[in-house]
Amino acid sequence: MFTGLIEEVGTLRDVRRGPHSAVLSIRAEAVLSDLKTGDSVAVNGVCLTVTGVGPHGFTADVMHETLNRSALGALAPGSPVNLERAMAANGRFGGHIVSGHIDGTGLIVQVRRDDNAVWYTVQAAPHLLRYIVEKGSVAIDGISLTVAGVAADRFSVSVIPHTAAVTVLGQKRPGDRVNLETDLLGKYVEKLLRPAPEPPGPGGLSLEFLMENGFS
Numbered sequence: 001m002f003t004g005l006i007e008e009v010g011t012l013r014d015v016r017r018g019p020h021s022a023v024l025s026i027r028a029e030a031v032l033s034d035l036k037t038g039d040s041v042a043v044n045g046v047c048l049t050v051t052g053v054g055p056h057g058f059t060a061d062v063m064h065e066t067l068n069r070s071a072l073g074a075l076a077p078g079s080p081v082n083l084e085r086a087m088a089a090n091g092r093f094g095g096h097i098v099s100g101h102i103d104g105t106g107l108i109v110q111v112r113r114d115d116n117a118v119w120y121t122v123q124a125a126p127h128l129l130r131y132i133v134e135k136g137s138v139a140i141d142g143i144s145l146t147v148a149g150v151a152a153d154r155f156s157v158s159v160i161p162h163t164a165a166v167t168v169l170g171q172k173r174p175g176d177r178v179n180l181e182t183d184l185l186g187k188y189v190e191k192l193l194r195p196a197p198e199p200p201g202p203g204g205l206s207l208e209f210l211m212e213n214g215f216s
Contacts, residue, residue, distance in 0.1 A: 002042045002084050004095030004137075004144020006167045007031055010043075012079045013057060020064040022073070024048070027057040031083050040086040040100065044168070045142030045179040046070050047086075047100025070102040071177045080168045082142045095144030096137040102179045104128050106140075108172055109154060118164050120172070123154045124180060131182035131190075139181040143167050 010028040024043065031041060035058060039050045048060035067073040075081070087093070106128070110121035122140065124132070132138055132155050136147050143163065149156040164170035172178065197213060 001087050002047070002095075002098040002100050002142070003087050003091075003093055004098040004139050004142060005084065006082045006143055007084050009080045009166070009168055010057070010083045012075050012077055012081055014077055015075065020067070022062040022067065023051075023059060024062060024072070024075075025057060025059050026081060026083070028083055029056075031085050032056075032058070035085065042082070042084040042086075042098070042100045042142045044070070044072065044075075044081050045098070045100065045139050045181055046072055046102055066102070069104060070179045071105045072179075074177060080171065082168050084142060096139075097184050098139045098142065098144060098181060099184055100142075101181065103131075103182050104180055105177050106180045108174050108176045108178060111172070111174060114158065116161055117158045118161075118170075119148070119156055119158050120169065121154055121156045122178065122180070126153075128180055128182055129153070129155065131186045133183075133186075136186070137183055139179075141168055141178050142181075143169055 008028060008030040010026045012024060013027050014025040016023040026043065035050060035053050037050055037053060040047050041050055046066060048062065050058050051061055052059040062072055104125060106122040106124040108120055109123045112119050129150065132147055132150055134147055134150050138145055138147050145157040147155055148158045159169060
């Protein structure tokens with residue numbers, strides 16, 4: 001579990017690509033202080049498991065599903081990445097509940113200044129916008145942000161100078177794709193409000209019934 005408060009911006013040193021997977025090598029400093037193999041690190045909002053730790057960085061595997069759901073596959077050596085370690089049990093919860101499980105990607109369509117703030121407008125698919133509400137929370141590349149406005153096919157956030165300066169968002173321009181994670185609580189509430197599934201018939205449990213209800 002993460003909070004969406006970025007600890008540092010690392011640099012992608014190398015990408016070793018498989019047929020449908022990748023191994024990322026990331027240069028970092030701050031997150032290495034207590035990092036060990038098996039720990040979780042959010043890389044641009046994507047929860048990855050650390051497979052190796054060195055004096056100047058770490059490695060992590062990326063599977064097929066993650067590449068399909070996120071913008072990690074578009075990264076090239078030299079790309080900056082937001083990094084956050086999993087939240088410690090005794091830490092402050094400064095952002096919002098971020099799982100590191102990306103729902104999809106969005107496209108930045110506008111960046112504009114408003115005095116000391118910067119507005120980012122992100123185009124997103126309907127199945128993502130369903131869970132994005134004004135004054136609610138959204139994670140963009142792992143950054144916990146408050147939604148300032150929602151339209152038919154896009155939403156906007158207003159970012160303070162500090163956030164733009166200490167994350168990769170300050171380097172984003174129109175046309176860049178970003179990882180999106182919508183509010184986890186909203187998805188649970190929606191599912192709980194659905195009608196309960198009909199119990200299986202006289203024949204007992206079926207494979208279809210189990211799969212429809214989260215068992216696989």
